[in-house]
Amino acid sequence: MGMRLLVLGGSGFVGRAVVGEAQARGYQVTVFNRGRRAMPAGVVALVGDRLTGEGLAALGAGTWDAVVDTWSGDPAAVRSAAAVLKGRAGHYTYVSSRSVYAEGAAAPLTEQSPVVDPDTDFVYAAHKRGGEIAAEQEFDGAVLLARAGLILGPHEDVGRLPWWLNRLRRGGPALAPGPRELPLQYIDARDLAVFLLDAAGRGLGGAYNVVSEAGHTTMGELLETANAVTGGRAELRWTAAQVILEAGIEPWTQLPIWLPPGPDHDFMHRGDVAKVLAAGLRARPVGETVADTWAWLQELGGTPPHRPDRPPVGLDPVKEAAVLGSAPGEY
Numbered sequence: 001m002g003m004r005l006l007v008l009g010g011s012g013f014v015g016r017a018v019v020g021e022a023q024a025r026g027y028q029v030t031v032f033n034r035g036r037r038a039m040p041a042g043v044v045a046l047v048g049d050r051l052t053g054e055g056l057a058a059l060g061a062g063t064w065d066a067v068v069d070t071w072s073g074d075p076a077a078v079r080s081a082a083a084v085l086k087g088r089a090g091h092y093t094y095v096s097s098r099s100v101y102a103e104g105a106a107a108p109l110t111e112q113s114p115v116v117d118p119d120t121d122f123v124y125a126a127h128k129r130g131g132e133i134a135a136e137q138e139f140d141g142a143v144l145l146a147r148a149g150l151i152l153g154p155h156e157d158v159g160r161l162p163w164w165l166n167r168l169r170r171g172g173p174a175l176a177p178g179p180r181e182l183p184l185q186y187i188d189a190r191d192l193a194v195f196l197l198d199a200a201g202r203g204l205g206g207a208y209n210v211v212s213e214a215g216h217t218t219m220g221e222l223l224e225t226a227n228a229v230t231g232g233r234a235e236l237r238w239t240a241a242q243v244i245l246e247a248g249i250e251p252w253t254q255l256p257i258w259l260p261p262g263p264d265h266d267f268m269h270r271g272d273v274a275k276v277l278a279a280g281l282r283a284r285p286v287g288e289t290v291a292d293t294w295a296w297l298q299e300l301g302g303t304p305p306h307r308p309d310r311p312p313v314g315l316d317p318v319k320e321a322a323v324l325g326s327a328p329g330e331y
């Protein structure tokens with residue numbers, strides 16, 4: 001018989017990929033959330049709000065082989081969920097982040113690199129580290145800390161790859177942040193899901209950096225693939241990092257995914273993944289992630305969902321044109 005899986009969340013980006021992979025394996029899937037979004041088909045849906053006192057009542061009965069927790073807010077919610085499920089679930093995965101590593105830690109970041117102090121650090125990193133600690137302290141079985149990095153693929157609701165796809169579809173001269181051979185590191189949510197379920201099945205515990213190898217793709221391959229998939233309408237104008245920074249353009253948010261060579265790029269795109277590769281992580285080719293994300297965007301009429309608790313991403317066309325010396329409306 002397949003695994004009985006509980007996904008805390010399950011109707012967002014990563015949770016939905018985990019549910020999809022579990023169902024493809026024939027697992028019995030229960031999701032727990034507030035019921036505010038479209039629910040994946042074929043799941044047992046439990047409803048509750050993790051931020052309220054009685055919110056976990058629906059989790060009061062039942063047993064599961066494994067739990068995947070996608071929470072990214074106040075760690076108190078992880079603590080109460082892990083406590084309430086203690087003794088009734090065999091394995092707990094907390095979907096964490098490589099943001100838990102302390103800024104300034106030497107590259108490449110491994111699972112042994114220093115982490116932030118959850119009481120003092122900036123809020124997202126502190127929440128993620130606090131969630132890790134809460135799960136490990138409260139749960140009584142193996143706890144996997146899946147330190148994902150940049151997550152891409154269909155259903156992405158931060159809007160990073162969707163922004164690039166829509167921008168290149170618009171066509172014309174496009175600011176392509178260089179260098180073209182800049183190595184990138186990310187994980188397709190569906191590959192993350194495969195790893196998490198395999199790891200739960202094997203009872204793996206502890207921290208894993210769950211991203212592809214550094215250089216799984218490059219900025220050049222990503223944008224050229226995205227341009228081809230969207231009709232080859234854009235003319236990529238490779239621009240030096242220095243020029244972009246001097247124009248006051250913010251890496252990562254205004255030019256999603258991109259970070260100039262240096263410490264921030266080392267942090268996000270050059271992590272050590274020897275441990276997760278040895279444990280079996282496989283990353284699909286970038287072409288598949290790009291094509292599938294574009295196909296999903298098309299189904300939505302081009303407008304991706306956007307998480308209200310994350311700032312919008314993307315570059316103003318006027319600013320882009322100013323850097324390129326072109327007119328924003330000339331194409």
Ligand SMILES: NC(=O)c1ccc[n+]([C@@H]2O[C@H](COP(=O)([O-])OP(=O)(O)OC[C@H]3O[C@@H](n4cnc5c(N)ncnc54)[C@H](OP(=O)(O)O)[C@@H]3O)[C@@H](O)[C@H]2O)c1
Pocket residue numbers: 008009010011012013014015016032033034035036037048049050051069070071072095096097098128148149150151152158307
């Ligand atoms: N995106 C990235 O590049 C990236 C990188 C590294 C790590 N991560 C981590 O990956 C995870 C993302 O997972 P995700 O996208 O599936 O999840 P998510 O967007 O963080 O969470 C959404 C899910 O949680 C439920 N939810 C939200 N508030 C709730 C509440 N108060 N009580 C109960 N349920 C609630 C939502 O359903 P309702 O709204 O219906 O309640 C939905 O099912 C996060 O933990 C994030 O930190 C992301």
